[in-house]
Amino acid sequence: MRFNIVTLLLAGVTATSAATTTSAASSASTCSPSSSDAKVLEFALGVSNFIGSFYNSTVNSTFGESNNATIKAYQKILFGLEKGNTLSSVAIEKVGAKASGFSKPKCDYKFPEVNSTQTWAQWAYRFEDTVTGAFIGLAGYTESPEVSFLMARLAAEHSAHSSLIGSRVNSTYFAQNSTSLVAAYGPAQILSTRNQTGSLGEYLGDCLTAPTSPCGQLRIGPLAATPSPSSGAASSSSLATSASKKI
Ligand SMILES: *[C@@H]1O[C@H](CO)[C@@H](O)[C@H](O)[C@H]1NC(C)=O
Ligand SMILES: *[C@@H]1O[C@H](CO)[C@@H](O)[C@H](O)[C@H]1NC(C)=O
Ligand SMILES: *[C@@H]1O[C@H](CO)[C@@H](O)[C@H](O)[C@H]1NC(C)=O
Ligand SMILES: *[C@@H]1O[C@H](CO)[C@@H](O)[C@H](O)[C@H]1NC(C)=O
Ligand SMILES: *[C@@H]1O[C@H](CO)[C@@H](O)[C@H](O)[C@H]1NC(C)=O
Ligand SMILES: *[C@@H]1O[C@H](CO)[C@@H](O)[C@H](O)[C@H]1NC(C)=O
Ligand SMILES: *[C@@H]1O[C@H](CO)[C@@H](O)[C@H](O)[C@H]1NC(C)=O
Numbered sequence: 001m002r003f004n005i006v007t008l009l010l011a012g013v014t015a016t017s018a019a020t021t022t023s024a025a026s027s028a029s030t031c032s033p034s035s036s037d038a039k040v041l042e043f044a045l046g047v048s049n050f051i052g053s054f055y056n057s058t059v060n061s062t063f064g065e066s067n068n069a070t071i072k073a074y075q076k077i078l079f080g081l082e083k084g085n086t087l088s089s090v091a092i093e094k095v096g097a098k099a100s101g102f103s104k105p106k107c108d109y110k111f112p113e114v115n116s117t118q119t120w121a122q123w124a125y126r127f128e129d130t131v132t133g134a135f136i137g138l139a140g141y142t143e144s145p146e147v148s149f150l151m152a153r154l155a156a157e158h159s160a161h162s163s164l165i166g167s168r169v170n171s172t173y174f175a176q177n178s179t180s181l182v183a184a185y186g187p188a189q190i191l192s193t194r195n196q197t198g199s200l201g202e203y204l205g206d207c208l209t210a211p212t213s214p215c216g217q218l219r220i221g222p223l224a225a226t227p228s229p230s231s232g233a234a235s236s237s238s239l240a241t242s243a244s245k246k247i
Contacts, residue, residue: 030144033099037147039211040138041096043187044154046105046208048092050200051131051158052085053109054124062120071117081161088154095150107207121169126197128162133185133198140218141187141211186220187211 033041059082063075096102114120132155139151159182167173185198187210193201 031146032144033095033102033147034143035099035101036211036214037143038096038099038102039209040141040147040151041092041099041102042105043190043208043211044135044138044151045089045092045096046107046204047131047134047190047200048085048089048154049105049107050109050204051127052082052089054111054127055082055085057111058114058120062114062117074117077164081164084157084161088157091150091154095146099147105207108205110203110205112203118169121165125162125165125169127200128158128165129183129197130185130190130200132158132162133183134187134190134200136182136184137186137190137220138211140184140220141213143214184220186218189220 055078059075059078063071063078066072066075093104096104112119112123114123135151135155135158139148139155142148142151163173183198187208189198191201191204191208191210192199195202
């Protein structure tokens with residue numbers, strides 16, 4: 001069945017039948033993931049495996065040896081998030097298998113030193129927030145609806161992770177005076193090495209290549225017609241590196 005990934009990963013009857021109806025209604029050439037989508041999926045998998053590896057290599061060592069009930073309860077939730085991260089990568093690989101030219105990136109990730117539950121949460125928050133924005137950004141680089149659909153789903157999954165952790169480490173996570181939607185980051189910004197949310201270049205070990213947008217310039221970030229000058233998109237490289245949380 002064409003949308004078997006949907007049934008495999010969490011969704012119910014509603015999503016499956018909706019997807020089937022849609023695919024029956026159209027036979028455009030972009031219904032299957034393209035070779036351009038393969039590049040998007042490779043980038044997505046590299047990012048997904050990064051966050052998955054971060055959890056795999058830090059959760060048990062940071063939260064595993066405590067008798068503290070609060071930490072034990074937290075650890076249980078983190079195993080759930082860890083599973084979500086694994087499912088993200090499984091989903092990308094399944095869709096990638098349908099895209100011609102797709103190959104799994106081979107990455108040698110680096111992780112920051114994490115020696116307390118507090119520093120773990122700070123880094124996990126930064127990385128989940130970054131990964132969420134990366135998937136939102138990648139949704140703007142796709143050709144087939146199936147790949148956009150996957151990116152939307154991954155962004156929602158990781159946004160949930162980010163808000164769960166973020167609401168514990170950031171007292172203004174849901175601020176009443178907020179002026180922005182969830183952040184989006186273009187692939188070039190993700191690859192940059194700035195030490196802040198939105199960048200993973202320090203950690204990815206140069207294993208990924210930014211996909212190119214099939215529709216030319218794409219403004220990542222603002223939804224408004226007139227973005228602020230600092231996030232303006234004058235060239236394809238600046239557009240890919242621009243980011244903003246403003247709606
Ligand atoms: C994380 O560990 C799970 C099993 O515990 C494994 O299935 C998954 O592939 C690992 N993820 C990464 C990115 O290595
Ligand atoms: C972490 O510990 C849990 C429970 O002891 C275990 O099931 C899981 O496989 C461990 N994860 C890794 C990545 O070693
Ligand atoms: C358990 O860990 C929490 C979070 O780090 C801490 O606030 C609390 O004081 C700890 N409880 C005990 C009994 O050590
Ligand atoms: C954790 O690492 C930081 C910086 O690397 C260091 O300042 C701090 O003392 C360490 N804390 C513990 C509990 O080892
Ligand atoms: C806290 O969350 C808000 C809303 O997402 C964000 O604008 C702000 O930068 C975050 N602060 C930190 C220190 O991460
Ligand atoms: C929102 O309010 C907090 C205090 O409640 C203040 O510190 C912060 O600067 C305000 N942010 C904006 C964007 O006005
Ligand atoms: C990156 O930022 C974190 C937190 O803001 C800080 O602890 C760390 O030292 C910084 N790393 C580098 C290489 O500047």
